[in-house]
Amino acid sequence: MPALLGMTALGFSGHAVLFPTVPLWVVDSGGDPASAGAVNAVLMLCTVLMQLFVPLALRRIGWNATLTAGMILLGLPSLLHLLPIHIGGALALAIPRGFGFGILTVCGAAAVASLVNPARLGRAIGAYGLAIAGPHALLLPVAPWLAQNAGFALVFVIGAGPLIAVLFTRGVARHLARPGTRVRSTPRTVHSLQRARAVRPLVPPMLILLAVTAAGGALLTFAPQMMPEPGLVFAGLLTFTVIAAVSRWLAGSFADRYGTRPFVAPAICVTAAGVLLIAWAIGQAEHSHSAALIFGMAAVGVAYGALQNFTLVDSFAAVGRDKHATASAVWNIGFDAGTGAGAMVIGAIATQTGFSTALLAAAVLSVLTLPLAACVGRHYGQNGGT
Numbered sequence: 001m002p003a004l005l006g007m008t009a010l011g012f013s014g015h016a017v018l019f020p021t022v023p024l025w026v027v028d029s030g031g032d033p034a035s036a037g038a039v040n041a042v043l044m045l046c047t048v049l050m051q052l053f054v055p056l057a058l059r060r061i062g063w064n065a066t067l068t069a070g071m072i073l074l075g076l077p078s079l080l081h082l083l084p085i086h087i088g089g090a091l092a093l094a095i096p097r098g099f100g101f102g103i104l105t106v107c108g109a110a111a112v113a114s115l116v117n118p119a120r121l122g123r124a125i126g127a128y129g130l131a132i133a134g135p136h137a138l139l140l141p142v143a144p145w146l147a148q149n150a151g152f153a154l155v156f157v158i159g160a161g162p163l164i165a166v167l168f169t170r171g172v173a174r175h176l177a178r179p180g181t182r183v184r185s186t187p188r189t190v191h192s193l194q195r196a197r198a199v200r201p202l203v204p205p206m207l208i209l210l211a212v213t214a215a216g217g218a219l220l221t222f223a224p225q226m227m228p229e230p231g232l233v234f235a236g237l238l239t240f241t242v243i244a245a246v247s248r249w250l251a252g253s254f255a256d257r258y259g260t261r262p263f264v265a266p267a268i269c270v271t272a273a274g275v276l277l278i279a280w281a282i283g284q285a286e287h288s289h290s291a292a293l294i295f296g297m298a299a300v301g302v303a304y305g306a307l308q309n310f311t312l313v314d315s316f317a318a319v320g321r322d323k324h325a326t327a328s329a330v331w332n333i334g335f336d337a338g339t340g341a342g343a344m345v346i347g348a349i350a351t352q353t354g355f356s357t358a359l360l361a362a363a364v365l366s367v368l369t370l371p372l373a374a375c376v377g378r379h380y381g382q383n384g385g386t
Contacts, residue, residue: 001115003171010162011074012135013158013161015074015162016136016140018097019221020224022090022094025090027224029087034351035087037344038344039090040094040217040340041347043098044339047101047332047340048340049098050102051106051336052329062173067172071162071163072163074104075160075162078157078159079157105332106329107328108132109312109332110325110328112128125252125309126248126252129245129305130248133305140241141234143155145233199326201319202326204375204376205315206315209331210337211369212307214362216342217338217339218358219240240297243298247301251310252309264376268366268367270303271363274299274302275363278300279360310376311376315330316328346362
């Protein structure tokens with residue numbers, strides 16, 4: 001676990017520092033919000049595509065080779081941003097970053113589920129989430145400020161942190177499955193039916209996660225463009241990321257003690273309410289309504305962190321231990337597809353109508369997932385029962 005948490009913190013540091021900075025660089029270079037959103041949309045699209053193949057890579061080449069490749073793909077492109085590139089270059093470099101991030105996300109979550117007792121899964125996911133959310137809490141709000149005050153070059157050097165994480169990959173891999181592990185041979189039709197049955201219970205938590213990460217992805221991508229002052233951007237992102245980190249960590253104890261079902265629907269409602277408050281605040285041209293913006297960011301942060309924990313717990317509990325990589329892949333597809341959609345769709349709507357209207361769409365998407373709350377938590381009861 002120490003090696004896993006170290007690798008996770010370094011890997012997500014590289015991701016976090018670039019996520020708001022590259023879109024800001026695009027706008028600074030003359031691009032519009034749609035172009036800025038396209039960078040993170042490409043990043044998350046490639047992340048999702050890679051996540052589909054990570055379980056196969058783990059079986060064929062093993063954990064160490066897969067993790068090492070992921071860290072290199074995630075960290076090296078950050079240094080390549082130091083070269084004289086244009087907006088098209090930023091889009092191209094988002095492709096390997098996405099591939100590396102896809103590897104990190106699936107492998108990290110699957111490793112947690114394979115290393116701990118199911119009765120402590122919620123708390124283990126909370127610790128893993130803290131290793132993710134801690135770098136986000138520190139670097140997401142600081143990165144735009146650093147880029148604007150110390151230059152983009154410094155941020156791109158910090159973004160190469162995943163290259164250091166290569167030092168931890170062997171320590172993680174040696175406690176997990178060995179290279180060349182094969183699944184038992186079954187007829188193709190039987191295998192397809194088994195895969196469909198395994199994926200079906202993962203769809204509701206994935207869609208709930210997709211909606212909340214669409215809202216979060218939009219806020220993380222466009223906060224520097226939505227908020228009128230750099231200080232307010234810093235305060236808003238810091239509030240969002242710190243509260244999301246704490247919420248994701250604490251949610252694990254509630255899941256282990258009470259199950260997830262009592263909390264999912266309220267968290268969805270908090271997402272929508274927070275997004276609506278932000279949309280109202282930025283739509284008031286005469287006043288900045290700083291307090292409303294910060295309160296809205298805090299509300300979305302609570303739901304953003306909690307729903308990450310609850311939906312991941314439900315995903316692992318819905319499948320057997322031999323399907324943890326599949327559950328991790330499906331969950332991460334929901335997370336990253338939502339983040340990419342939030343960047344792309346909100347950016348496109350904002351280009352035409354403004355950010356207030358665009359955020360209304362994110363709130364509606366969250367509300368539409370409320371019926372799915374009744375479908376989750378069936379496999380994870382009180383006291384961590386699965």
